[in-house]
Amino acid sequence: MTVARWLxxxxxxxxxxxxxxxxxxxxGSGAQPWDSELSDNFIFVKAIPFVLGLGVAVGxxxxxxxxxxxxxxxxxxxxxxxxxxxxxxxxIGFVLALPTGMWQYLGGILDxxxxxxxxxxxxxxxxGGAIVLFSVAMFVTSWWLSGDRSLLPPRGAWRTHLVxxxxxxxxxxxxxxxxxxxxxxxxxxxxxxxxxxxxTGLSFPTWAIALTLITVTxxxxxxxxxxxxxxxxxxxxxxxxxxxxVLIVIKVLDHLRYTLPRWPMMVAIVKGWVSEAGIRRVLTPxxxxxxxxxxxxxxAEAPGAPxxxxxxxxxxx
Amino acid sequence: xxxxxxxxAIVWAxxxxxxxxxxxxxxxxxxxxxxxxxxxxxxxxxGGLLVAVFAVLVAREGLALVRGTSRADA
Numbered sequence: 001m002t003v004a005r006w007l008x009x010x011x012x013x014x015x016x017x018x019x020x021x022x023x024x025x026x027x028g029s030g031a032q033p034w035d036s037e038l039s040d041n042f043i044f045v046k047a048i049p050f051v052l053g054l055g056v057a058v059g060x061x062x063x064x065x066x067x068x069x070x071x072x073x074x075x076x077x078x079x080x081x082x083x084x085x086x087x088x089x090x091x092i093g094f095v096l097a098l099p100t101g102m103w104q105y106l107g108g109i110l111d112x113x114x115x116x117x118x119x120x121x122x123x124x125x126x127x128g129g130a131i132v133l134f135s136v137a138m139f140v141t142s143w144w145l146s147g148d149r150s151l152l153p154p155r156g157a158w159r160t161h162l163v164x165x166x167x168x169x170x171x172x173x174x175x176x177x178x179x180x181x182x183x184x185x186x187x188x189x190x191x192x193x194x195x196x197x198x199x200t201g202l203s204f205p206t207w208a209i210a211l212t213l214i215t216v217t218x219x220x221x222x223x224x225x226x227x228x229x230x231x232x233x234x235x236x237x238x239x240x241x242x243x244x245x246v247l248i249v250i251k252v253l254d255h256l257r258y259t260l261p262r263w264p265m266m267v268a269i270v271k272g273w274v275s276e277a278g279i280r281r282v283l284t285p286x287x288x289x290x291x292x293x294x295x296x297x298x299x300a301e302a303p304g305a306p307x308x309x310x311x312x313x314x315x316x317x
Numbered sequence: 318x319x320x321x322x323x324x325x326a327i328v329w330a331x332x333x334x335x336x337x338x339x340x341x342x343x344x345x346x347x348x349x350x351x352x353x354x355x356x357x358x359x360x361x362x363x364g365g366l367l368v369a370v371f372a373v374l375v376a377r378e379g380l381a382l383v384r385g386t387s388r389a390d391a
Binding site: 099102106109110111243246249250252253254256257260261262263266 | 319322323326329330332333336339343348349352353360361364367368371372374375378379381382387388
């Protein structure tokens with residue numbers, strides 16, 4: 001890591017700590033006239049720039065990651081410690097933010113009150129939201145810096161990845177998806193690279209959409225306490241925030257549905273290291289043998305893209 | 318470890334089934350129609366159905382892990 005980047009990282013962390021101290025000092029001074037809920041709203045909106053900045057700083061700290069490694073016992077490093085910790089961190093963020101957000105929404109629909117004060121739901125929701133914001137900033141910075149795009153189809157290869165993803169779905173569902181997207185399910189696709197076609201073609205892009213939507217709408221909603229936000233924009237932000245929340249609830253379920261029976265994926269995201277044979281077994285049967293072409297389909301890899309060593313090495317972020 | 322993961326998945330799926338139930342039942346009550354409008358009713362119905370379907374799929378995978386009959390055990 002260069003000296004300049006270290007300086008930026010240290011500045012980022014220093015500013016975040018200073019921001020946290022000032023915000024805590026203001027909130028705890030006893031001079032603020034607001035109730036607990038409004039006070040939490042202010043703390044959250046003031047903390048957002050610092051949380052995002054800290055995420056960027058930590059993303060810079062992670063830098064270019066580490067080269068792929070293989071142990072003599074046949075295990076390979078699929079994810080670095082930073083990725084494993086980041087994945088757990090965003091999981092904790094969801095576990096805090098989703099149920100509390102769901103209660104805020106359903107409480108309004110059902111017109112019921114919980115025995116716990118509502119501001120506590122908001123407080124936990126904000127803590128979860130801050131963790132998600134930090135994680136998103138950290139991962140985006142890290143991927144941008146490393147140039148790692150292994151979770152997305154290369155340029156010009158979207159069609160191949162969508163065909164591969166549709167082939168992984170149950171036949172009836174895959175056929176509907178293929179009809180909707182005008183894909184040829186009989187098309188032969190090359191074996192998947194580091195991630196399965198379902199992950200690159202469908203799962204990660206929808207994660208990206210859902211996370212972008214919930215982040216942008218959440219920030220707009222929070223901003224209304226410090227800047228005037230026009231009514232229609234606030235209305236649509238609130239509506240889309242709820243829609244993104246439901247989409248993430250479904251995405252979490254789909255993620256579990258997909259990874260639980262593919263146990264090496266679970267091992268990899270906990271330990272970082274996984275049996276090479278195990279992960280290869282999980283990735284390769286994800287595409288039916290009849291669909292595995294002997295020659296790569298044109299456009300499956302970006303022109304001039306570096307050749308990956310194997311399905312399980314390469315990207316390590 | 319697989320059994321623990323399976324059990325946790327079942328708990329998560331059951332919690333989501335409760336959410337799906339609340340979505341679905343409230344999509345049809347008059348209060349929602351008056352307060353939120355037909356668009357919100359449709360969203361509750363669609364969201365509830367999707368959450369229910371995926372929760373059942375997760376519960377099935379969790380149960381298979383607990384029983385030791387999952388593809389992960391092959």
